[in-house]
Amino acid sequence: MFESPVISRKSLGVVIIVLAILFILPSFLSRFYIYLLALIFVTGLLATSLNMVLGYGGMYQFHHAVFYGVGAYGFALMLTKTGLSPLLAFIVGPIVAGLVGLVMGIICVRLSKLYFGMLQIALGSLVWAIVFRWYSFTGGDDGIHGIPMPSLISSTSGSYYFTLIVTAVCLVAMYLIVNSPFGRVFQAIRDNPERSEGIGVNVKRHQLIGLTIAGFFGGVAGLLFVTVEGSVFPDLMFWTLSLEILIMCLLGGWFTFLGPMLGAAIILSLRTFIGIYTEYWTIILGIILMVLIFFLPEGVLGYFLEKAKARGKSAAAEE
Amino acid sequence: MDLASHITASALLQQTLVGLSKTTILFIVASGLSLVLGVLRIPNVFHGSLYMIGAFLTYSVAAMLGGGSVGFWLALICAPLGVALISLMIERGLFCRLYEREHLMLLLFTFAFTLVFDDLVKLVWGSDYRSLSPPIIFQGSFSVFGLPFPRYNLFLLFLGPIVAFGLWYLTNKTKIGKISRAAAVDREMVGAVGINVSWVFAAVFIIGCLLGGLGGALVAPTQNITQGMGHAIIIEAFLIVIIGGLGNIWGALLGALIFGLTDAIGILLWPQFAIVFPYVAVVGVLIFRPKGLLKSTW
Amino acid sequence: MLRVESVLKTFDGFVAVNRASLGVGKGEIVAVIGPNGAGKTTLFKLITGHLKPETGRIVFEDEDIAGLPPYRICKKGVSLSYQVVNIFNRLSVFENVQVSVLSHQNKTYKLFSPARKLAIEDTKEILDNVGLAGKADRVSGSLSHGDQKILEIAIALGNSPDLLILDEPTAGMSPEETSVTIDLIKRLNAELGLTILFCEHDMELVFSVAQRIMVMHQGRSIIEAEPDAVKNNERVQEAYLGGPE
Numbered sequence: 104m105f106e107s108p109v110i111s112r113k114s115l116g117v118v119i120i121v122l123a124i125l126f127i128l129p130s131f132l133s134r135f136y137i138y139l140l141a142l143i144f145v146t147g148l149l150a151t152s153l154n155m156v157l158g159y160g161g162m163y164q165f166h167h168a169v170f171y172g173v174g175a176y177g178f179a180l181m182l183t184k185t186g187l188s189p190l191l192a193f194i195v196g197p198i199v200a201g202l203v204g205l206v207m208g209i210i211c212v213r214l215s216k217l218y219f220g221m222l223q224i225a226l227g228s229l230v231w232a233i234v235f236r237w238y239s240f241t242g243g244d245d246g247i248h249g250i251p252m253p254s255l256i257s258s259t260s261g262s263y264y265f266t267l268i269v270t271a272v273c274l275v276a277m278y279l280i281v282n283s284p285f286g287r288v289f290q291a292i293r294d295n296p297e298r299s300e301g302i303g304v305n306v307k308r309h310q311l312i313g314l315t316i317a318g319f320f321g322g323v324a325g326l327l328f329v330t331v332e333g334s335v336f337p338d339l340m341f342w343t344l345s346l347e348i349l350i351m352c353l354l355g356g357w358f359t360f361l362g363p364m365l366g367a368a369i370i371l372s373l374r375t376f377i378g379i380y381t382e383y384w385t386i387i388l389g390i391i392l393m394v395l396i397f398f399l400p401e402g403v404l405g406y407f408l409e410k411a412k413a414r415g416k417s418a419a420a421e422e
Numbered sequence: 423m424d425l426a427s428h429i430t431a432s433a434l435l436q437q438t439l440v441g442l443s444k445t446t447i448l449f450i451v452a453s454g455l456s457l458v459l460g461v462l463r464i465p466n467v468f469h470g471s472l473y474m475i476g477a478f479l480t481y482s483v484a485a486m487l488g489g490g491s492v493g494f495w496l497a498l499i500c501a502p503l504g505v506a507l508i509s510l511m512i513e514r515g516l517f518c519r520l521y522e523r524e525h526l527m528l529l530l531f532t533f534a535f536t537l538v539f540d541d542l543v544k545l546v547w548g549s550d551y552r553s554l555s556p557p558i559i560f561q562g563s564f565s566v567f568g569l570p571f572p573r574y575n576l577f578l579l580f581l582g583p584i585v586a587f588g589l590w591y592l593t594n595k596t597k598i599g600k601i602s603r604a605a606a607v608d609r610e611m612v613g614a615v616g617i618n619v620s621w622v623f624a625a626v627f628i629i630g631c632l633l634g635g636l637g638g639a640l641v642a643p644t645q646n647i648t649q650g651m652g653h654a655i656i657i658e659a660f661l662i663v664i665i666g667g668l669g670n671i672w673g674a675l676l677g678a679l680i681f682g683l684t685d686a687i688g689i690l691l692w693p694q695f696a697i698v699f700p701y702v703a704v705v706g707v708l709i710f711r712p713k714g715l716l717k718s719t720w
Numbered sequence: 721m722l723r724v725e726s727v728l729k730t731f732d733g734f735v736a737v738n739r740a741s742l743g744v745g746k747g748e749i750v751a752v753i754g755p756n757g758a759g760k761t762t763l764f765k766l767i768t769g770h771l772k773p774e775t776g777r778i779v780f781e782d783e784d785i786a787g788l789p790p791y792r793i794c795k796k797g798v799s800l801s802y803q804v805v806n807i808f809n810r811l812s813v814f815e816n817v818q819v820s821v822l823s824h825q826n827k828t829y830k831l832f833s834p835a836r837k838l839a840i841e842d843t844k845e846i847l848d849n850v851g852l853a854g855k856a857d858r859v860s861g862s863l864s865h866g867d868q869k870i871l872e873i874a875i876a877l878g879n880s881p882d883l884l885i886l887d888e889p890t891a892g893m894s895p896e897e898t899s900v901t902i903d904l905i906k907r908l909n910a911e912l913g914l915t916i917l918f919c920e921h922d923m924e925l926v927f928s929v930a931q932r933i934m935v936m937h938q939g940r941s942i943i944e945a946e947p948d949a950v951k952n953n954e955r956v957q958e959a960y961l962g963g964p965e
Contacts, residue, residue: 163525210709213712217465218664218712218713221664222664222705222708222712224657224660225701225705225708228661232697233695236698238694279831280831283830284822284827284828284839285831286835287822287835288822290808291808291816291819293810294809294810295808298807299819300770300789300794301790301791301794302791302799302824302875302879303794303820303824304791304823306791312829341653342657358810383544383545384541386537386538386542388534392530392534392537393534400527
């Protein structure tokens, strides 16, 4: 009566069916589409990790791509520059990204709103500049290509399944976190940081934890990118990518859990298909964004959820 | 680490002057952004694209008029005006409906324009770089302390304080400047005393964008005009505005000075990582003075 | 239980609280009254740590709490219900209170347990107590103003405070809602033994509920005494109640 179930039997069933479909899909699709799907999972995971602090935390995370890049570069550098086992690389990449999230958080969390976002951009640009210029270590402008993967995941299908499984696990973890006491308090902080302080919540500490979590999962996404693409380049941590991820969250609906994933799917699909007809995809993305801001501030998923709620209310009122 | 072991006093002074002339461009672009951010509260990411468009327009106008000195000067006037026109259309058509929205939306909205115009520039000018020579009287270099110093940079060096003074006069001594400063602090009050806030905002937006275009026009003879130059300058401009204090013209000057000079020092000390120096300086300032060095209008 | 001694708070030269003092004993209901701008809300914010006093002491249960951050003062047992409705508007009514209870139970760092299973009993109890149980699933932003004010109090109760501070709890309420709130305050004090400090403009309410009253005027505490003594005090009549009767 007071509690709505976290995930109803019906939703769980849907999730299982979707997962099953995704598992058998590679048998029916060409290599290109398998690659595209894997890329959607990766980008969707990245967008969801951003939404942890954006939609659920209300923080102006303007430069989330930094964690993506740090995770990717950390992973790639461990594989190519050290002789250590690849298994270690899988663990180190995201951890480094999480740590970077923590450090940046400690520096930025004293500020609020726009200042937080701008300091993050400053720090992120600093990291980008170092990576961009350190040709001998990071490959500079060229990046690193042809990164060797363990044979199990080096094929297109192999990386697809790896990405699917890791993304699914990460999404489950993030879903649990969002619905945990921490998640509730985090959302309360979003709605009213002053009142949260008043009820005994150490707001700064909770925000730091949230930022570290978001950084960690962003780093995982970066790692997955390398397994799918086989290379890294500085663009992965450039500010334009950060804003694109923001757009995905907005498009899908940033007050929902699966919104960002949906937004990523829509944008990547559109980019691929429109790219067949014209090279001027960015104009279309810009126009979509403008339309979105004017007419659909809650995003696609948010819009449908609101309509469903309204229908539910009027049905209840009629009873 | 490749410390330049041949840093002499003259090299230091010469590089400082180069840094200062870069400061002029940075200041002009940043002050435009600061105006828009300080008065209208719009984080205008599109400002970088206006800078790029200013540069491309300057190239085209100069090329159309034969590429000589006259062409350049005319381009220097036309290009910023062209940019101002674009911004006027955008502001009246779309922006004025969004002033009440929150910053994240405004930022994304301006980013939408960046996306659109990035491709429009490619449509009009193609994907190749362009370059433009300075007018004849500014070609060649002086000898400063025994090292070459481009004449055009000297022009920039003198232009900086002139623009700064002009902006200060505009915002502090003219009626529209005072109104816009009041509107930055309390827009409702300004509207309540009968002033058409909407037109004030439009004027501020256009002037701010014009400054961005002017910066692009001025920088055109000194470097390659590329399709990515907007992306680089906008981050620098934002950081300068933040460390200077939002909406504060002198803050923009101070921030541009810090940025230009640390960049110059970087080139002297560690050329490979020269661009890191200004970022480190910015982070340093923000850690100790997160709201900027000078007073902001927020 | 609570002793405020000579606290001073200025904003850019404007003196909001001018060496005011206040004492609240355990189990009492104390009211602070005064005209608008007298400094009542500022005083409350000083006690709860949202503002820092320049001079003066604030002692709670023999501990000096002046200048501590709000979340620490809350943990010590002081809870504030705000004058302007300050709720978590995207969360449901239930979640609003639950978050407060979870904070009290120190469970806010739990990452992987489902929140829907925790703190249910305590949250239900509070909602029953204030009469919002029927609206538990509604988004709090959609409640009527009066209900939101009651939710304000419910959130503050979630911390199981020893001292409950209410800043104008019936502002903007209808007469029915006001009498419900008065009953609630009396019940909280009588049944749960809560010490209550509140401020109000509704004089009838104040004189019917408060055991002691402190009067503030221009940031100073003029008098602190039983209701009758306050009513008959000349200075109070001049400053506030509008001349001797």
